[in-house]
Amino acid sequence: MSKSKRQTVLLSQMPVGQQGIVQDFVFDDCERLEEMGMTPGETVEVVRYAPLGDPIEIKVRGYFLSLRKQEADRIKVKIL
Amino acid sequence: MTVSIRTICLAGNPNSGKTTLFNAFTKLRQKVGNYPGVTVEKKTGALALAEDRVVNVIDLPGTYSLSVRSPDEQIARDVLLGRAPDTPKPDMVVCVVDAGNLERNLYLVTQIQDLGLPMILALNMMDEVERQGRRIDVDKLSRHLGIPVVPTVAHQNKGIEELKSLIASGVKAEYRRIWRMAPDLEEEAEHLKNVLVRQEGLEGNEAFVEAVNLLSQAKMNEGRTYKKETVSQINAIQNRLHKMGLRARTAVIEARYDWIKSILKDCVKDKNKKGLGLTERLDAVLTHKLFGWVFFLGIMALMFYMIFTVATIPMDLINQAFDTLGKWVVSALPPGDVRDLIVNGIIAGVGGVVVFLPQILILFFFISLLQDTGYMARAAFIMDRVMSKVGLHGKSFIPLLSSFACAIPGIMSARTIESPKDRLVTILVAPLMSCSARLPVYAIMIAVLMPLAGGWQKAGIMLMMYILGIAGACGMAWFFKLTLLRSQKPIFIMELPPYRLPSWKTVAMHMWERVRLFLKRAGTVILALSIILWALMTYPKHPGVEQGQALKLSYAGQAGTFIEPAIKPLGYDWRVGIGLIGSFAAREVFVSTMSIVFSLGDEAKEETLREAFARAAWPDGRPLFTPLMCLSLMVFYVFALQCLSTVVVVYRETNSWRWPLFQFIYMLILAYLASLIVYQGGKLLGFQ
Known part of the structure; x- marks a missing residue:
């Protein structure tokens, strides 16, 4: 898949098993998340709901x- | 230069095995208290390095970071900087990391390193890493970090001796920061650090940490005061960064993680990348849409079965033991005030508290077990959606559930909730859950209310009381979160740690610690208060007057008479008033107090008491215990905080009298209003 085709979605919209790269936070108070390792550029995977x-x-x-x-x-x- | 080590401190993430290591270091030489002014628990102990050499160990609260966002983080930081009152600055830090989760665990390590203290890394849970087919090059890791690294398996006592000998010989503090930020930011941080050294007299490492902290915040740190010129320089730097469009906070965090990643690439070899781990396989079942509930409800049912059936065996034994002791004192001492004080004040008072010990032990056995295995986080994961409806956190579930047995262990187990406001709300509503001490009161009132009803009808009323309590707790939690303890939408994130076999030693130590606290803190105050209550019900003395009349003339009786106008709208007379006052020692005391009020002696059978209740009447001949009044009284017991032990425990847990007082008053108002509505509303509707 070419780079341009990669979709940007909200983490809450990802199905189980899907991986994605953190782009940005839509809110400012995200220090805790960043400190827990969810920094922009890092890969995350939805494991389950x-x-x-x-x-x-x-x-x-x-x-x-x-x-x-x-x-x-x-x-x-x-x-x- | 190596200094002689007197105080070391243990730091690390939650779930890194820090507590197990602390236990291995200090055995039973531990002290648990509170840091002054905050509700953070302070655990200290003594580590024997040699026969004549003992060092202090401070077990810092488990944190993911040292940024000051929670009281735990604030304390961890203050202790490490030597700023915490009554706590010596540590001469060395032993940082415990979970070797299976190095990337995130090392984040805290980089923050602590910046403080420049001599440091050792305990690479814990190495057995798990080996089982997973991973290899960590310990020497390389040590060289990269610039500190000694000791592989450990704390629950098997592996690596403890190596750690001890390193602590004994001491390590050098020669920290040089290796992780680097973007050049612009690096320059500003260095600049600010120099400002802080020059103008505020901070030491180099501390100044750097402070500088990074200041750059990471959009505003000034409110907790500290700087000289005017320093403040304007800080503002200037923050403005420059803002203009550059640099989010310093994110940049700093990324810089640390980037550095960690580069180290780990060099030190960790992952041979077995594919395949699901044990945790993933277990979670597929334990958090499954169906089986997850089955297991969860099964565990909860087992816990309650143990608390309500198995615990009654030792509880009966304890009751018997205190009875026997009381009888022995009666036979050994001549009658009089002293004997009465010992038997009815001290023995009955202490016995009434100690009798809950088996329930508390079983509850904490389960709680420690669930926590130690990692299941607790899953229970919170499953229940979070339900709890969030009233503004609480999944972790509030276990404390609230525990409160059905007894609010005391419930409130004590609220410590697992990190958010201070959520924890406080949980503590405030926990006693609304109908505890086992209310059962005797419900039972006697239901018996009076509907003597001829069948078991199912009685159970139905009982269930209604439980539901009323739950509804009250949910409503109040929702109300508190909306008003008093409103928090800006906190980020709710929770680690789901790997499943692990429990360490029985840790479970036993945890139970022992809680029981000791319960007996010591609650026991002493409750003893004093039961003596006071006994005195109120005994004095002033009126020789020759029969028991019931004497109680009426006592201070407690006078108080009962005094409050009669206030409780009359609820349908109670002064006799019930005495029962209510007596209940503040413990709710089940209501039954024995009422027996005395009706001059039946304090060992009356239930039927005798029921008949006395049925005969009881107002001076004008109207019956006192009408169905409506029985309901109103039960509702009062659902909501009122008639439990000194709970008040004392809340005082201990919140470290001030403000919250227990507030709790007592709000629950009293709630109980009064609810009973008023039941009684007066019922009368308006034509009930009796």
Whole structure:
């Protein structure tokens, strides 16, 4: 796939098993996420959704992290 | 130069095995307290290096970072900088990292390194790394980081001796920062550092850390005051960065991670990249849409089965033991105030608290086990959606659930909630969950309310009371989050740590620690308060007057009479008033207090008490215990915080009298209003 065809979506829109590269945060208060390793340019993978559909489990830097859709809604990801 | 080490401190991420290492270092020579002014737990201990050489160990709260965003991070930073009151500046840091999750764990390491303290890295959980087919070149890692690195398996005591001998010999502090930011930013940081050294007299490393911190923030750090010229220089630098379009905070974080990545590339060999790990396979079941619930509910059911059935065996034994002790004192001492104080004040008071110990032990056994295996985070993951409806966090679920057994362990287990506001809200609403001490009160009131009803109808009423409590807790949590403890939409993120076999030693130590705290802190204050309550119900003495009349004439009885006008709208008279006051020692005391009020002696059978209740009447002959009044009384018990032990534990957990007082008052108002609505509303609708 050529670079231009890669879509940018919100993290909350990614299906299970999908990988993407963090592009940007749509909110400013994201220091905690960055410190936990979700820095722009880093690969993240959606591992699963909780039984009730929220929160989302993702894999980043080799470990597993849970975040709410509310937060995932504000993270732009380029699909791999 | 190596200094002689007197104080070391343990730092590390949550789930890195830091506590296990702390236990291995200090065995049972531990002290748990609070840092002054905050609710962060302070754990210290003594590590014996040789027979005549002991060093202090401070176990810092587990944090992912040293940026000051949570009280835990603030304390970790203050201790490392030697700024925490009553805590000596550590001479050395032992940083514990999970070798299986090095990339993120090393982030904190780079932050601590910047402080320039002598440091050792404990590369923990090396057994897991080996099992996963990964190889870490320890020597290379040590050379890259510039500090000694010791591979450890803390729960098997592996690597502990090596760490000890390194601590004994001391390591040099010769830290040179290797990670680098973008040149522009690097220049500004260096500039600001020099300003801070020159004008504020900060030491070099501390000045650099402060400089990076200031650059990372859009505003000034409110906690510190600088000289005027320093402030204007800081503002100028922040403006320059802003104009360049540089987000310093992100740039600093990225710089650290980039450096970590480059090191790991050189040190870690991953032979077995494909295939799912144990954690992934377990999670496929344990967080499954269906099986996840089955397992979750199964665990919760097992826990409650243990608490409500198995725990009753030791509880009965404890009751018997205190009874026997009381009888022995009765036979050994001559009658009089002293004997009465010992039997009815001290033994009954302490016994009433100690009897909950088995439940607390079982609860903490489960909580430690769930936490140690990593399942706790999954329980929070599953329940988060439900809890978020009332503005709480998935982690609030276990504390609230525990409160059905007893609010005390529930409130103590709220420590797992990182967000201070969420934790406080959880603590504030936890006692609304109907605890086991309310059961005897519900039981007797239901028996009076509908003596002829079948088991299912009685159970139905009982269930309604439980649901009422849950609804109250949810409503109040929602209300507090909306008003008093409103927080700016906090980022909710939670690590799902790898599953691990529990370390029984850690579980046992955790249980022991909680039990000791419960007995010591709650026990002492509760002892004092039960003596006071006993005195109120005993004095002033009126010799020759029979028991019920004497109680009426006592201070507690006078108080009951005094509050009668206030509780009359709820349908209660002064006798119930005494019961309510007596209940503040513990709710189940209501039953025995009422027995005394009706002069039945304090060992009356339930039927006798029920009949006495049925006969009880107002002076004008109207029956006192009408169905409506029974309901109103039960509702009062659902909502009111009639439990001294809870008040004391909340005081300990929040480190001030403000919150327990607030909690007591809001629950009292809630109970009063709810009972008023039930009684007066019921009367308006024509019920009796």
